[in-house]
Amino acid sequence: xxxxxxxxxxxxxxxxxxxxxxxxxxxxxxxxxxxxxxxxxxxxxxxxxxxxxxxxxxxxxxxxxxxxxxxxxxxxxxxxxxxxxxxxxxxxxxxxxxxxxx
Amino acid sequence: xxxxxxxxxxxxxxxxxxxxxxxxxxxxxxxxxxxxxxxxxxxxxxxxxxxxxxxxxxxxxxxxxxxxxxxxxxxxxxxxxxxxxxxxxxxxxxxxxxxxxxxxxxxxxxxxxxxxxxxxxxxxxxxxxxxxxxxxxxxxxxxxxxxxxxxxxxxxxxxxxxxxxxxxxxxxxxxxxxxxxxxxxxxxxxxxxxxxxxxxxxxxxxxxxxxxxxxxxxxxxxxxxxxxxxxxxxxxxxxxxxxxxxxxxxxxxxxxxxxxxxxxxxxxxxxxxxxxxxxxxxxxxxxxxxxxxxxxxxxxxxxxxxxxxxxxxxxxxxxxxxxxx
Numbered sequence: 051x052x053x054x055x056x057x058x059x060x061x062x063x064x065x066x067x068x069x070x071x072x073x074x075x076x077x078x079x080x081x082x083x084x085x086x087x088x089x090x091x092x093x094x095x096x097x098x099x100x101x102x103x104x105x106x107x108x109x110x111x112x113x114x115x116x117x118x119x120x121x122x123x124x125x126x127x128x129x130x131x132x133x134x135x136x137x138x139x140x141x142x143x144x145x146x147x148x149x150x151x152x
Numbered sequence: 153x154x155x156x157x158x159x160x161x162x163x164x165x166x167x168x169x170x171x172x173x174x175x176x177x178x179x180x181x182x183x184x185x186x187x188x189x190x191x192x193x194x195x196x197x198x199x200x201x202x203x204x205x206x207x208x209x210x211x212x213x214x215x216x217x218x219x220x221x222x223x224x225x226x227x228x229x230x231x232x233x234x235x236x237x238x239x240x241x242x243x244x245x246x247x248x249x250x251x252x253x254x255x256x257x258x259x260x261x262x263x264x265x266x267x268x269x270x271x272x273x274x275x276x277x278x279x280x281x282x283x284x285x286x287x288x289x290x291x292x293x294x295x296x297x298x299x300x301x302x303x304x305x306x307x308x309x310x311x312x313x314x315x316x317x318x319x320x321x322x323x324x325x326x327x328x329x330x331x332x333x334x335x336x337x338x339x340x341x342x343x344x345x346x347x348x349x350x351x352x353x354x355x356x357x358x359x360x361x362x363x364x365x366x367x368x369x370x371x372x373x374x375x376x377x378x379x380x381x382x383x384x385x386x387x388x389x390x391x392x393x394x395x396x397x398x399x400x401x402x403x404x405x406x407x408x409x410x411x412x413x414x415x416x417x418x419x420x421x422x423x424x425x426x427x428x429x430x431x432x433x434x435x436x437x438x439x440x441x442x443x444x445x446x447x448x449x450x451x452x453x454x455x456x457x458x459x460x461x462x463x464x465x466x467x468x469x470x471x472x473x474x475x476x477x
């Protein structure tokens with residue numbers, strides 16, 4: 051099956067990392083660990099990866115990076131005092147696993 | 153064949169930096185970048201990255217009349233011992249740290265502009281409120297509800313509205329700050345917390361989405377006319393801890409969670425919500441600012457993000473570079 055997405059590691063430096071025209075042309079999705087998902091077999095996706103100096107990763111390689119960050123965040127959450135996990139702190143949820151798509 | 157000089161009355165000019173306020177259709181040569189550029193009109197709304205926050209955080213407050221003039225303050229993660237008092241100002245390119253809040257807190261909400269604003273509430277449940285004059289925060293009378301997770305609207309530090317709040321499902325209250333005291337106005341029809349607000353004055357506000365319980369995410373939207381709230385068209389996707397910016401007739405709702413963070417963006421045109429281009433980074437509890445459904449900002453958010461994204465809507469002017477494709 052042909053893949054739908056490609057993945058790279060690139061650090062978002064801020065203004066100009068993704069410009070308006072690039073965002074109009076393709077869909078960008080970020081994941082923990084500076085992983086970016088853009089369409090596969092797409093000229094604009096390839097140009098953007100080159101522009102930001104992204105390091106290409108297979109889906110499995112990207113998944114390992116995402117898992118490592120999530121696991122670290124889950125361990126940090128698990129070690130919090132119980133009052134900081136209290137129900138009223140709604141935004142402080144235990145991070146959930148993320149599964150990347152082919 | 154029509155020529156550029158024939159249409160515009162001048163030749164293509166050579167600039168070292170892009171002109172400040174080009175007209176739509178204007179073409180110029182950027183001698184520094186060695187590229188030809190044009191001021192075009194967008195056909196599709198989209199998010200682009202803005203300057204990163206200096207301090208990554210979530211559950212922070214935000215105000216700003218446009219995406220190029222915004223303020224982000226406080227933040228967490230909650231609860232209070234880990235909360236921050238940091239305030240940063242955005243000029244459309246970069247965030248600069250300015251005077252801190254007097255009281256460090258997360259889950260704080262703001263109303264107004266980057267030169268005149270109110271920050272209220274937070275995770276101490278004390279209703280702590282402060283007024284921003286463009287250079288410093290001054291403590292003012294506490295907001296009487298003493299909550300967090302409000303929606304908000306308003307023009308300045310003398311015209312600010314805060315509605316709803318935590319615990320979820322129990323707060324429908326609606327308080328107005330006139331510069332010297334808090335007044336209770338008509339309650340929301342649906343009590344909720346962690347909602348978004350939009351509106352440039354307290355008499356023209358929207359209350360968008362939110363939560364009724366830890367798992368009760370809402371799509372409900374209400375409109376306030378200064379006297380009472382009226383339920384209007386729902387969001388397409390229910391969520392809480394989302395961002396909102398704009399006016400009663402032209403707003404944007406973005407991000408949030410249900411229960412995980414989402415990247416969804418919806419445009420309000422005064423009669424209906426329409427799903428449009430997603431954020432590139434799904435997140436909730438960021439700082440929001442903006443003018444309308446063509447101009448908005450989302451900065452920070454859960455978990456501890458530094459990311460800023462700027463929304464430019466369809467029909468808005470944008471600089472494009474000529475390429476060979």
